[in-house]
Amino acid sequence: MIINGNTGVGSFLYNISKIRERMDTAIRQISSGKRVTRPSDDPSGMSNIMNLKKLTDQGQQYIRNIDQSLTFMHMTDSVLQHLDNLIIEAKSLAMEAASSTVSSDARQAIAEEIDSIKNEILSLSNTKILGKYIFSGTKTLTKPFEDTGGTVVYQGNTDSVQIQMGKETPVSINLTGDQVFQNDDDIFDVMSDLSNALKSNDSDGIANSLDRLETSLNQVLRYRTVIGKRINLVDNTKQRLEEFNLIAAGEISNLEDADIAEAITNFMKEQIALDASLGAGGRIFTQSLLDYLG
Amino acid sequence: MSLIDNLSIGLKSLLTQQKALEVTGHNIANVNTPGYSKQIPILTNADPVMIGNFFLGTGVELSEIHQVRDRFLDYSIRNETQTKEGYYAQQRIASLVEGIFAETDDTGLNKAITTYFNSFHELSVNPENAALRNNVISAAEDMVNMFHARDENLFETQKRVDTDISSYISRVNTLTEQIAKLNGQIVTAAGSNINPNDLVDQRTVLVEQVSELLNVNAYETDNGSLTVTTISGKALVVGSEWFEMKAIKDPSNNNYSNVFIENRGNLQDVTGDITEGRIGGGLEIRDNFIAQLRNDLDNLAYNIVNEVNSLHQTGYGLDGSTGNTFFDPLTGPTSKAAAKNIDINPALFSDVNLIAAAGTNNPGDNQIAVSIAEIQNALVMNSGKTSINDFYAGMINRIGNKTRNINEMLQVQEDLLVFLENQRNQISGVSLDEEAVNLLKFQRAYQACARFIETVDKMSDELLQRM
Numbered sequence: 115m116i117i118n119g120n121t122g123v124g125s126f127l128y129n130i131s132k133i134r135e136r137m138d139t140a141i142r143q144i145s146s147g148k149r150v151t152r153p154s155d156d157p158s159g160m161s162n163i164m165n166l167k168k169l170t171d172q173g174q175q176y177i178r179n180i181d182q183s184l185t186f187m188h189m190t191d192s193v194l195q196h197l198d199n200l201i202i203e204a205k206s207l208a209m210e211a212a213s214s215t216v217s218s219d220a221r222q223a224i225a226e227e228i229d230s231i232k233n234e235i236l237s238l239s240n241t242k243i244l245g246k247y248i249f250s251g252t253k254t255l256t257k258p259f260e261d262t263g264g265t266v267v268y269q270g271n272t273d274s275v276q277i278q279m280g281k282e283t284p285v286s287i288n289l290t291g292d293q294v295f296q297n298d299d300d301i302f303d304v305m306s307d308l309s310n311a312l313k314s315n316d317s318d319g320i321a322n323s324l325d326r327l328e329t330s331l332n333q334v335l336r337y338r339t340v341i342g343k344r345i346n347l348v349d350n351t352k353q354r355l356e357e358f359n360l361i362a363a364g365e366i367s368n369l370e371d372a373d374i375a376e377a378i379t380n381f382m383k384e385q386i387a388l389d390a391s392l393g394a395g396g397r398i399f400t401q402s403l404l405d406y407l408g
Numbered sequence: 409m410s411l412i413d414n415l416s417i418g419l420k421s422l423l424t425q426q427k428a429l430e431v432t433g434h435n436i437a438n439v440n441t442p443g444y445s446k447q448i449p450i451l452t453n454a455d456p457v458m459i460g461n462f463f464l465g466t467g468v469e470l471s472e473i474h475q476v477r478d479r480f481l482d483y484s485i486r487n488e489t490q491t492k493e494g495y496y497a498q499q500r501i502a503s504l505v506e507g508i509f510a511e512t513d514d515t516g517l518n519k520a521i522t523t524y525f526n527s528f529h530e531l532s533v534n535p536e537n538a539a540l541r542n543n544v545i546s547a548a549e550d551m552v553n554m555f556h557a558r559d560e561n562l563f564e565t566q567k568r569v570d571t572d573i574s575s576y577i578s579r580v581n582t583l584t585e586q587i588a589k590l591n592g593q594i595v596t597a598a599g600s601n602i603n604p605n606d607l608v609d610q611r612t613v614l615v616e617q618v619s620e621l622l623n624v625n626a627y628e629t630d631n632g633s634l635t636v637t638t639i640s641g642k643a644l645v646v647g648s649e650w651f652e653m654k655a656i657k658d659p660s661n662n663n664y665s666n667v668f669i670e671n672r673g674n675l676q677d678v679t680g681d682i683t684e685g686r687i688g689g690g691l692e693i694r695d696n697f698i699a700q701l702r703n704d705l706d707n708l709a710y711n712i713v714n715e716v717n718s719l720h721q722t723g724y725g726l727d728g729s730t731g732n733t734f735f736d737p738l739t740g741p742t743s744k745a746a747a748k749n750i751d752i753n754p755a756l757f758s759d760v761n762l763i764a765a766a767g768t769n770n771p772g773d774n775q776i777a778v779s780i781a782e783i784q785n786a787l788v789m790n791s792g793k794t795s796i797n798d799f800y801a802g803m804i805n806r807i808g809n810k811t812r813n814i815n816e817m818l819q820v821q822e823d824l825l826v827f828l829e830n831q832r833n834q835i836s837g838v839s840l841d842e843e844a845v846n847l848l849k850f851q852r853a854y855q856a857c858a859r860f861i862e863t864v865d866k867m868s869d870e871l872l873q874r875m
Contacts, residue, residue: 124833128826152506153808154815160808164801168522172784175526182533246536246772254536254772271770277533278778281785288772402840407848 126395133388140381143372150370159369166366173359176279180352183277183287187345190248190289193241194338197294200238201334204231204305205327211312211320218315225312232305236261239295249291251275258291259302266302268292279351285344294337299329411868417467418861424451424468425857429850431473435838436847443613445477445836447605475605477612481832486616488828490623490684492821497689498697499818501569502811505698508561509807517558518800520551521712521784528781531765532774536726541760548734548752555709559747562702569694570664574655576621576687577667583618584636584650587611591633592648598632618644623684638681642669653678664694697810702747704803707789708796709750710743715783723764723776730769732762734780 143149153160210216211224239249239259246254250270258270274286295301304326311319428449438444450472456463510516527547531540590611597604611634615626618636624644626636636645643651654675655665666679667687682688713735720734736751756762767775789799 124829125826128822152510152811153804154502154506154811155808157805157808157812161801161805164518164804165797168518168797168801171522171526175529179529179533244534244537246534250772252766252768252770252772254770273768273770273773275772275774276778277774278529278781281782284778403844404840407844 122395122398126391130388130391130395133384133391137381137384137388140377140384143377144374144381147372147374148370149372156369163366163369166362166369170359170362170366173355173362177352177355177359179277180279180348180355183279183285184345184348184352186243186248186287187341187348189241189243191338191341191345193238193248194294194334194341197235197238198331198334198338200231200235201301201327201331204228204308205324205331207231208308208320208324208327212317212324214317221312221315221320225309228305228309228312232302232309235295235301235305236266239291248288249294251288251290259295264306266300268296279348280355285348285351287344289337289341294334298333299326301330301333304330411864411871414864415861415868418857418864420454420467420469422854422857422861424470425850425854427470429847429854432843432846432850436840436843439838439840439843443609443616444838445475445605445609446838448474448476450474473603473605475603475608476836477608478832478835481828481835482612485825485828485832486619486626488821488825489616490619490688492818492825493620493686494623494684494689494692495814495818495821497572497686498693499811499814501565501690501693502697502807502814504565505562505701506807506811508558508565509804517551517554518797518804520547520554521796521800523547524551525781525784528765528777531763532777532781535765535774535777536771538760541726541763544763545752545756545760552750552752555705555747555750558705559702562698562705566662566664566694566698566702569690569698573667573687573690573694574665576690577653577655577665580618580621580644580653580687581650583614583621584645584653587614587618587634587636587645588648588650590614591645595631595633595647604632619685621685622682622687638669638678639683640678640681642676642678642681643671644669661695667691701803701807703743704799706743706746708747708799710738710746711788712783712796713738713746713750715786715788716780719776719779719783720764722767724766724769724773725764726761726766726771727759728769729762730764732756732764734763 142151150156150159150163207224207227211221216224236259240257241248247256247258247270250256250258252273252275253270254275256269258268259266260269268291270291272290272292274290275288276284276286278284304323307319308323308327310316311323428451431447431449435446449470451468452471454466454469456465458464524544524547527540527544531537531544534540590607594604594607594611597607615624615634615636618624619626623639624636625639625641626634628634629647633647634645635643635647637643644653645651652670654668654670656668656675657663658666666677667682668675669678670676679691682691717733717735717737721731724730725732732755733753734756736749736753738746738749740746753762765777766773767779784796787793787795789796794802
């Protein structure tokens with residue numbers, strides 16, 4: 115078998131180019147920090163990465179939804195707390211006025227305070243957050259309560275505002291005005307009736323209002339509990355989502371990130387191979403018998 | 409035999425050694441010529457003559473210049489080259505397509521689709537908010553533009569492959585014409601008992617170049633000409649006649665070219681025969697790989713438009729209107745061209761309040777917005793079996809697997825060809841060491857012959873002097 119000068123050339127060049135290709139891959143990994151930059155680098159790994167990224171993207175969206183809902187619910191709760199305080203104040207005024215030693219003039223004065231509390235409650239009931247009324251159900255651009263010559267009428271609807279916080283059923287985040295202010299007893303009526311009783315010096319009427327104020331207080335309390343529970347539920351959901359995202363991010367990193375140390379080692383290995391090959395090639399191809407004749 | 413006759417022995421031998429030296433020189437000159445097979449001068453002793461009771465030899469003659477060629481290796485190399493070039497053509501384009509769909513960064517069609525659907529989630533929390541409505545339109549625009557861009561990119565790539573195929577076809581014709589001409593010369597030379605070694609080398613190189621472009625069968629006939637046909641036997645070169653290959657547009661396939669051979673006025677469709685070589689690789693990529701991707705993209709766009717529209721039409725805008733579509737409806741029984749044609753309903757640009765987030769005519773109602781947002785998780789692709797995200801991931805997966813597969817096969821072929829070329833080189837390649845020795849050999853023999861002639865000459869001279 116005669117090995118002539120050309121035998122090695124083809125495979126020599128081919129092998130050199132393969133070394134350079136491997137060096138190129140190593141450099142790409144080092145500079146991008148990623149093991150998988152193209153689908154063909156690892157097709158099934160790529161699928162997994164895409165799926166995980168989709169899940170984390172979605173998780174983050176749900177978290178954003180939750181954050182906004184929490185703002186809404188916390189504000190609702192704060193309104194309810196304010197309402198609570200107002201009713202307590204009204205109750206304390208009513209108790210004071212119920213005493214038989216109070217003069218009718220004094221009762222007149224108290225009646226005015228009750229009126230002003232009623233207006234504050236009306237104001238509260240028409241609270242807006244981010245440009246929408248919080249107690250109107252889904253008729254968020256319509257004022258929930260309108261004072262039509264003495265009687266307060268509810269103009270919202272009874273639909274719930276539902277926010278998607280995951281793939282499960284959506285969570286209702288609102289309370290409707292008819293629930294909070296009018297469910298067991300109509301707070302506005304209670305206030306009007308109390309004011310009238312005070313103005314007409316009606317002791318029985320005043321006593322009756324005390325019971326009704328108690329009912330109203332419990333009503334508000336009940337809905338504060340509802341909101342409180344919802345806030346807890348939503349907080350837990352958020353926590354679960356955040357934990358999942360953390361794990362998923364770790365997994366994505368595992369699949370996607372290059373092992374820099376390994377890539378650098380590979381690069382250096384190939385560098386050495388390249389040097390050696392080029393050096394050897396340089397020597398072999400230059401000699402033949404013709405160098406030595408004549 | 410007289411003394412003078414010996415001169416002719418000397419002369420014949422001298423000339424023979426000289427010719428042998430010429431062959432050596434020819435080999436050395438062609439040490440780097442691709443496709444050149446070394447030639448060996450076959451020296452035989454000339455026919456003896458009968459003188460008295462003896463056979464006396466009459467010197468040396470050159471009986472043949474033998475070309476060292478392994479036919480089977482040639483065949484193997486040609487075969488593997490076809491396969492390799494097919495993969496090479498596919499790899500070039502598959503890499504481009506892979507680049508078009510590069511999705512590891514936070515850009516790309518997948519992200520655009522997700523952002524679009526998520527914009528409905530954002531809207532669902534505050535459906536009355538005009539800024540969020542604008543965001544929905546904006547995200548929709550991004551997605552629509554992405555679809556357009558991807559479709560355009562794939563189309564351009566397909567067209568480019570088609571153009572390549574046309575130019576390869578022209579090249580085939582250039583080659584087959586030359587092969588036919590060489591066939592003529594080789595047959596004539598063989599007929600006159602001259603070994604047309606160099607012509608055969610040239611023809612082999614040309615046939616290999618044809619193999620790079622498409623898979624062919626090539627076999628020698630008794631008179632030395634090479635017949636070249638497609639794998640189903642349609643002739644490209646027969647003797648000194650060659651048949652032209654033509655690229656003919658197919659209106660049922662986007663006016664891309666099919667491959668025909670014109671044979672005595674008949675057009676034969678050989679597109680199905682071409683499965684390897686650059687033309688074969690191009691056809692596969694153009695008509696299968698890319699066509700499938702465009703189809704998938706169209707399906708995706710089509711389903712998104714229809715699913716969103718059917719929900720959107722049942723919903724109410726902030727202005728109380730209902731029955732509006734979000735996208736321009738995509739008519740047509742199939743999804744073809746959906747990715748090119750997908751567009752937002754222009755009425756929505758002028759009034760974002762037309763975006764229907766609500767299921768009832770109430771501004772705080774977000775049911776439709778939520779339902780649209782959740783389309784991305786619903787099984788709306790593949791007749792209800794796959795979600796949008798999984799479908800798209802499937803597309804990327806297929807691209808990745810195909811590209812990887814092509815890369816690996818190409819590598820295998822390259823390795824194999826390097827091995828085979830080495831083999832061929834060992835057998836047919838010129839060794840400068842060997843030729844250097846031959847130079848010495850034939851030079852010395854020449855010198856010796858010359859010496860012989862000189863000696864005979866002196867002897868004749870002596871004889872003449874005495875006369």
